Amino acid sequence: MRRLGGEVWFGLILLALCSAVAVLAPVLAPYDPRAFSGQPLERPSRAHPLGTNDVGQDILSELIYGARVSLTVALAAGAGTVLLGLLVGGMAGYAGGWLDQALMRLVDGMLSLPRLPLLILFATFLGSGLPQTIAVISFLFWPTTARVVRAQVQSVRQRGYVRMARQFGASHLYVFLRHILPAIGPLIAYGLVTSAGQAVAMEAGLAFLGLGDPLVQSWGLMMRFALNLPGLFLTDRWLWWLLPPALCITLLILALALIGIGLERNLNPRLARRWR
Amino acid sequence: MGVGRRAFVYLLTFWVILTLNFLLPRLLPGDPLAALLDPSSSDYVYDPEVRAALAAYYGLDRPLPEQYGRYLLGALTGDLGRSIRLNRPVAELVVGRLPWTLLLVGTALLFSSALALLTGTESAWRRGSWADRGLVSASILLANVPVYFVGMMLLLLFGARLRWLPLAGGRTPFARYPSALAAALDIGRHLILPALTLTLAMLGAKFLLVRNATVNILGEDFMLVARAKGLPEGRLKWGHALRNALLPFVAHLAAHAGMAVTGAVFIETLFSYPGMGRLIFESVTARDYPVIQGAFLVVSAVVLTANFLADLISLRLDPRLREGGAVG
Numbered sequence: 001m002r003r004l005g006g007e008v009w010f011g012l013i014l015l016a017l018c019s020a021v022a023v024l025a026p027v028l029a030p031y032d033p034r035a036f037s038g039q040p041l042e043r044p045s046r047a048h049p050l051g052t053n054d055v056g057q058d059i060l061s062e063l064i065y066g067a068r069v070s071l072t073v074a075l076a077a078g079a080g081t082v083l084l085g086l087l088v089g090g091m092a093g094y095a096g097g098w099l100d101q102a103l104m105r106l107v108d109g110m111l112s113l114p115r116l117p118l119l120i121l122f123a124t125f126l127g128s129g130l131p132q133t134i135a136v137i138s139f140l141f142w143p144t145t146a147r148v149v150r151a152q153v154q155s156v157r158q159r160g161y162v163r164m165a166r167q168f169g170a171s172h173l174y175v176f177l178r179h180i181l182p183a184i185g186p187l188i189a190y191g192l193v194t195s196a197g198q199a200v201a202m203e204a205g206l207a208f209l210g211l212g213d214p215l216v217q218s219w220g221l222m223m224r225f226a227l228n229l230p231g232l233f234l235t236d237r238w239l240w241w242l243l244p245p246a247l248c249i250t251l252l253i254l255a256l257a258l259i260g261i262g263l264e265r266n267l268n269p270r271l272a273r274r275w276r
Numbered sequence: 277m278g279v280g281r282r283a284f285v286y287l288l289t290f291w292v293i294l295t296l297n298f299l300l301p302r303l304l305p306g307d308p309l310a311a312l313l314d315p316s317s318s319d320y321v322y323d324p325e326v327r328a329a330l331a332a333y334y335g336l337d338r339p340l341p342e343q344y345g346r347y348l349l350g351a352l353t354g355d356l357g358r359s360i361r362l363n364r365p366v367a368e369l370v371v372g373r374l375p376w377t378l379l380l381v382g383t384a385l386l387f388s389s390a391l392a393l394l395t396g397t398e399s400a401w402r403r404g405s406w407a408d409r410g411l412v413s414a415s416i417l418l419a420n421v422p423v424y425f426v427g428m429m430l431l432l433l434f435g436a437r438l439r440w441l442p443l444a445g446g447r448t449p450f451a452r453y454p455s456a457l458a459a460a461l462d463i464g465r466h467l468i469l470p471a472l473t474l475t476l477a478m479l480g481a482k483f484l485l486v487r488n489a490t491v492n493i494l495g496e497d498f499m500l501v502a503r504a505k506g507l508p509e510g511r512l513k514w515g516h517a518l519r520n521a522l523l524p525f526v527a528h529l530a531a532h533a534g535m536a537v538t539g540a541v542f543i544e545t546l547f548s549y550p551g552m553g554r555l556i557f558e559s560v561t562a563r564d565y566p567v568i569q570g571a572f573l574v575v576s577a578v579v580l581t582a583n584f585l586a587d588l589i590s591l592r593l594d595p596r597l598r599e600g601g602a603v604g
Contacts, residue, residue, distance in 0.1 A: 112285075114580075116541055117575045120556060120572070209557055209560055210560050238432065246428055250422060257420035
């Protein structure tokens with residue numbers, strides 16, 4: 001590992017902060033986010049630091065519990081994407097031949113599909129629960145990871161020590177677990193972080209468009225309800241209702257992106273020169 | 277890969293999209309028409325005559341292959357079904373909305389590309405300077421911040437705070453224009469904020485692409501030779517460095533078309549801009565399934581066409597790709 005840059009630390013600290021808020025939500029939140037703890041559309045006060053929403057729920061509590069949703073999506077969809085990508089990319093790169101050809105054509109095809117419209121179509125017909133959203137995001141975002149994994153596996157497979165291991169009678173599974181997986185480990189970490197960031201943006205975007213789980217109070221859903229209020233921008237209500245969730249999503253995505261940039265730099269020393 | 281083969285791959289992709297669009301509602305739960313015919317659903321139509329008429333109207337009483345055939349034929353002849361909400365042909369709705377999106381995306385594509393090419397080359401030329409570092413940091417920020425956040429900030433600043441520009445819409449409602457110029461000016465004024473948002477959203481990624489490509493090119497031998505020949509700086513920068521950076525730039529235009537569409541959906545929703553994205557948003561809110569599907573098809577077709585065009589331009593610009601074999 002090379003020395004981590006400042007922006008990576010910034011990303012890590014933001015991510016840790018967000019995770020802490022998510023874990024400690026019941027302790028930190030002043031109210032149950034679902035409880036109607038005040039009058040509708042209250043301005044910020046001592047009792048409600050960020051006021052209340054259109055049905056009288058405490059916005060700060062909603063915001064704190066929203067961290068759980070976004071991090072769940074980040075973790076689950078990130079892991080789903082990487083697992084699928086690892087499976088397909090690993091198989092294609094290791095097996096080679098016609099299987100490689102077929103799988104890579106599939107990847108090319110999927111990469112040329114417009115993602116957001118497809119995501120909307122799936123979300124429309126699959127229903128808008130959080131598990132469905134996670135599944136759809138994983139299903140649509142794996143090809144990028146698969147392509148990178150395949151390239152790396154292909155190059156590792158040709159190396160002397162791997163060929164040697166095969167000659168000594170090591171099984172495919174053994175070679176894969178013992179030699180290939182460690183070699184693509186950093187790549188997986190990078191893929192996990194970047195797809196987690198994309199997943200957070202997409203989940204919030206879907207909720208924002210009205211395709212999110214209406215029962216899960218996510219940051220995206222908060223933005224949707226805030227924007228649904230007629231004349232939101234005519235008063236300064238957006239300041240404590242719309243801005244905080246938008247800012248939270250942005251910071252989380254930014255944190256993941258910064259960590260990703262740091263990992264990418266470690267993966268590819270040529271990039272280090274380029275970014276400097 | 278030659279032109280023919282590329283065209284074939286895109287046609288195949290479009291066929292997959294067409295088929296997905298047909299199969300998804302029939303395979304997945306949550307189809308509104310199926311709900312009308314399903315005894316266990318709350319929307320079940322009890323009158324058997326009405327039920328049969330409904331099924332016949334939507335062709336659901338036919339065998340699946342025949343439904344598929346009719347669907348393909350319809351889609352290819354421009355029949356995308358009827359909107360449940362507005363009871364108008366989907367194709368008509370799309371035709372009314374598509375120009376707005378093309379205007380928005382086209383404007384943003386133009387400005388972001390021009391800006392990225394200029395600043396990217398300049399930044400690479402002075403790599404390591406404070407200006408370069410600042411631009412790279414700003415671009416990383418821009419490339420990763422969600423587009424709706426950028427839009428919100430601009431909307432708040434210019435629309436709500438300063439009140440310089442209209443908050444929403446594609447033109448002033450119920451306006452009667454004395455001349456074509458007045459109409460163009462009004463449409464232009466409404467276009468500024470959404471187009472600026474989309475430009476900024478795309479600028480980050482494009483800038484980084486141009487800058488990094490140019491930095492690599494500056495290290496090439498031919499640059500050294502050109503410099504040794506004593507060519508003037510401007511010629512080196514724009515005639516040699518930028519010109520070669522155009523290749524990866526155009527090659528990535530295809531990926532940017534998809535990005536632009538994603539951006540347009542959010543931006544049009546945010547600014548109530550009357551394009552395809554807003555149409556998708558409205559249909560999602562109203563659960564107007566035929567419109568969602570029709571809009572999906574049209575948007576996919578547009579993105580695939582843009583990808584194909586970008587490929588064609590790449591082929592024209594870079595003869596190495598035309599040789600086939602090694603590179604393709």
